[in-house]
Amino acid sequence: MERLGIEVEDKKPKAKEVGLQELPGTHENIVLRFAPNPSGPLHIGHSRAAVPNAEYVKRHNGKLILRIEDTDPKRVYEPAYEMIPEDLEWLGIKPDEVIYQSDRFEIYYDYARQLIEKGAAYMCTCDGATFKELKDNCKPCPCRDNSVEENLELWDKFDTMDAGEAVLRVKTDINHKNPAIRDWVAMRIVDEEHPRLGTKYRLYPMMNFSVAVDDHLLGLTHVLRGKDHLANTEKQKYLYDHMGWDVPEYIHYGRLKMEDIALSTSKAMEGIEEGTYSGWDDPRLGTLRAIARRGIDPRTIYDLITEMGVKMADSAISWKKIYGLNRNFLEPVANRYFFCENPQLIEVEGYDDGSVDIERPLHADHLDRGNRILPFDGKVYLAESDIKDGIFRLMDAVNVNINGEEITYHSTSFEDAREIKARIIQWVPVDDNVNVKIVMDDASTKEGLGEGALRDLEVGDVVQFERVGFARLDEIKDDELVFYYAHK
């Protein structure tokens, strides 16, 4: 009986526990965050960060914070404030709390001052090039020796200086073997209008500063981030040290490479503005909304990213894998229909059984869903590419012999078709059909006719056009149904 219990338990969590390694550190009351820069909607690359955070929180019943990192007005795309939560919701991720860094400037100012008072930060009026020259040679810049009083005085007039005239630096180790770590910038002046703040502030925190302050203040227990932040983690640790804070558990994951599309948010935006792309959900883009529009189930992405886990090695995501996984979700739900691209009207010569109603199940494995009815009377549409010499079976109807322009009746039974190894092709009734357009993943289109039963569908339904592939109904027009193609 013990054996029985174990077996049952082993089977349940199997699929979900795959990939994601156990979280280091505490598992009690964990607090994690997903912290995107609002420069556009979420890209598939963002799921690399969002999914593991959400999954860990789910497994350990912790708290997930969505923190919008909008501390660079030049890199804020206003609609992204709305789009990011929508995209997360699509992925099935519900943050427990949403924080905007642009609401927290006074907090950053407060901690900046504290650092200065502790002698852990200084106002630097060197120009960038000069500082870099000194820093690269392990030499402190003259400002580093300013007294706390001098620094406070400069800090107080910081707001009246010109952009570039001064910055606030956090002291690290001027001899650190990695030059990038040496005395990094915490605050700078930005004269740019912020979508949420307007021109209220001129003193902007640098990412390393606001992130460290917030990670601490928000009680983060673990910080999951890409390995491109490895050096930043080290920088931020100096700040924790200065403040006497406990560092969270840091976990770094490798880069996610996407086969084919390497489109950055900025490139996508450019393409949209130029009209190359129809919008953020253009099927060629790697945004979550584009993927969703094509009928990719969010669980496909969620499960795949979970399987990849948080290891440091880079990984490349392949469409084949996505399609393969997605097919598992779509296959049982997608009902089957006939579609003929570039339909050609043909008449089966010698057919004289009159008009019959052909019934086919919506799904061969789920007969309870009922049948579609396709009236057949010897005149049908066939896909242009299916009209080739030979004997074919018009699925569920009759077998025909195609010889050039001539299409003649051969037989009716399926057994006859098998015997002569006739291929089966789909057809569309002359009397009951609907215009169909399928937008492919490269934005090209297939136009043709589909069977009349397609009129029962609603936007968002995913179907399988037999021998064509899975597609999601995107729009119902007066005289046409527009589908977006997913995959075979």
Place this chain on the structure above:
RNA sequence: GCUCCGGUGGUGUAGUCCGGCCAAUCAUUUCGGCCUUUCGAGCCGAAGACUCGGGUUCGAAUCCCGGCCGGAGCACCA
């Protein structure tokens, strides 16, 4: 160039910390077969990998050293 980090089938992973039970897991992919009916779905089966060279050891995917390859960072971006 400097600093740091990686390298298991085509792709994504398990195993690496605590060497043997790994002639290496699972998924996807590809191929083959099956199917009273999708030449493109489904079902079944098969194929396919420890980056290389040394070393330690009775024994190494696992530990050590070196090479090769790949990636990231080196901003008043995040």
